[in-house]
Amino acid sequence: MSDQPAVSDVDIAVVGGGAAGCVLAARLSERPDRTVALIEAGPDYPDPEALPEDLRSGWRSAGSHDWGLTDEATGAVVARAKVVGGCSATNGTIALRGASADFDGWAALGNPGWSFAQVLPDFRRIETDLDFSDDWHGQHGPVPIRRYGPKELTAVNAAAYEALVEAGFAEVTDHNRPGAIGVGPAPVNTVGGVRMSAAATYLRQARDRPNLSILADATADRVLLERGTATGVRLADGRIVRAGRVVLAAGTYGSPAILLRTGIGPAHDLAVLGLPCRSDLPGVGANLQEHPGISVIWPLARELPDGPRFQIVATQAAPGHTAGDGPWLQHVPAATPTLFWVSATVMNPRSRGRVRLATLDPLARPRITLNLLAELEDLAAMVEGVRSARHVGARGPLKELAGGPEQWLGAGIQDPAELADALRRAVWTYHHACGTCAMGPDPQTGSVVDAQGRVYGVDNLWVADASIMPVIPSANTHLPTLMIAEHLAGQIAAAD
Structure with a gap:
């Protein structure tokens, strides 16, 4: 363990300030006596007036603030945003939910609680739909949706x-x-030409809470474990964030990479990296799906x-x-x-890819093979x-x-x-990657988390982002990712 002093000591550390991370930070900090730290590798723009124009405009996708990832097999660009707000701050703002059969299918795979009827309240909780007011749409959520x-x-x-x-x-x-x-x-989360990202909606409402700290420009290395229990996060610069619970929301490429550096993943792959296996989960990094x-x-x-x-x-x-x-x-x-x-x-799509590590250096790019x-x-x-x-x-x-x-x-x-x-x-990637920490009932057949987002074999550790999708939805994945964070936030909070 590092001798570096803890930069923060909180109840919950959320790793990754993207779409899911902003939702989690906002929801988990609603209770004033619970302290939350949001850790993001990219910069933060707390002042809306200082937001770069390409992040502000909802007219098109933004190319800045990118991780610089590529497909190892083809060299093709794999765009992922490195900024508070994540891809919700750079995407094309299409706000589709997916079909009811998508989520019923998740439940049928052994994930109770994820049928469409059960996640519809989460979708409604996300939005204020400016065009429709009925049982299918929300009217009081932080994200405005229009057409x-x-x-x-x-x-x-x-x-x-x-x-x-x-x-x-x-x-x-x-x-x-x-x-x-x-x-x-197309339903969109652009209003008046301005992109309504998770940072501009969920996080903006929570920024002034004294129990929420935002650590920007802070790359996560690994989760700290003591006797099979998560106790915090080690940053790439050696600093430590101690936490009673750790929630990974670093995305489809970031979350499995952090798990692998922690010693959670396929035992053989960990041995090649020279790591002791803390939890043998063959599914970490596998099941990569993309439109x-x-x-x-x-x-x-x-x-x-x-x-x-x-x-x-x-x-x-x-x-x-x-x-x-x-x-x-x-x-x-x-x-x-x-x-x-x-x-x-x-x-x-039926094709599946994989995420691996070439090195334990947290600043190195993961090895991504999409297999489109x-x-x-x-x-x-x-x-x-x-x-x-x-x-x-x-x-x-x-x-x-x-x-x-x-x-x-x-x-x-x-x-x-x-x-x-x-x-x-x-062929190009539609920037909808998911599935690399899939939820399911059996870790030996590829499941990484259970239906509550809890990582198998480790206490007090969750994953709550697009990486837990067992099967890719038949729609753009932004809204389903927000839904996952909404759905799991209450369960993580209830673990007190």
Whole structure:
């Protein structure tokens, strides 16, 4: 154990100040006699007026404050935000929940408490929906949710909406209502052009509490264990945060890396790193899931004014689907002033990747292998997704905006085998990675945490972020991540 003095001594240490971490810090500090420390590797911007413009604007994803991660096999960028607010401070602000079948599926895997009916109150607790007031939507949560009206749509998004309807997509007014499949306005957490991140909503309401401390620019190394119980967190600079309970919310790449450096994970991998095994959990770092995406791109015939990028979303059900199944494919049209695209995304991928460590250095990048489109079923679905995107782009309203043929790696390719090869080279990560600390009933078959988020084999240690998702939802993962933190915060607090 380090001889460094404790920089903080608290009841609960939350490691990771991203989307989940901001929710946890805010909820766990609601009781004034409970002390909470939020530990984040990136910078903090407590003054909203000092927020960098790309983090403030909800019109598009931000590229700054990135961890600089890459896929080890392909070299492709794996974007993850390094800032208080995490990816909620940099994402495209699409606020989809996922299908009810997604969460019912989690419960069916042996995770009681996670059915859609049981997590719906958590989704409602997150939001103040500015468009809908009914049993499906919240009215008193910290995150405002709205949808762009027809008069707010950019020229490309308006044309894409018409083209998708012409292509046969049913019109949907509320994509967060169970059973919604079709085209409609995307629910977003952007209001007045400003991104309503977890830092700008949840954490802002809690910042002034004297029982909450925020340690920014503080990279976590490992969890401190004494006789099988978590007692705090060691930072990369050797400082110590002592805590009665430790909650990892460092994300799909960060949480398993911290567990591995702690000696929690596959015994063989730990031995290779020279670490004693404190809890043999084969699932740590395994089960990595991600939505694979392709952008079918066309040049614009004339330059158009810039504007909000992600305004509408379209979904398709799988062939032979049954009522209640989630989307199989998703399209999100978008544009810059000189080009536009229709994305194609496989929403229930079968391919799995992995996160490992190359070194015990907490400042070193983890070894990430995504394996996008590794399974033939995913590749076949993506072929259909690209055909559908092309079909939409060729419809009148969008075709009239195009200044030429497709311009991407698979442009003009029709042969299925050649197209499949192009897709393998052009596929990108949708920034929805999850699953590397999966929850489930049996640690020897890959579960890392139980249904309450408790790490198997260690007391007073939880994981509460997207890494515990056993199966990726059929939607963007921002709202499901907030939901996980909401769902587990009460259970962690009840461990007093």
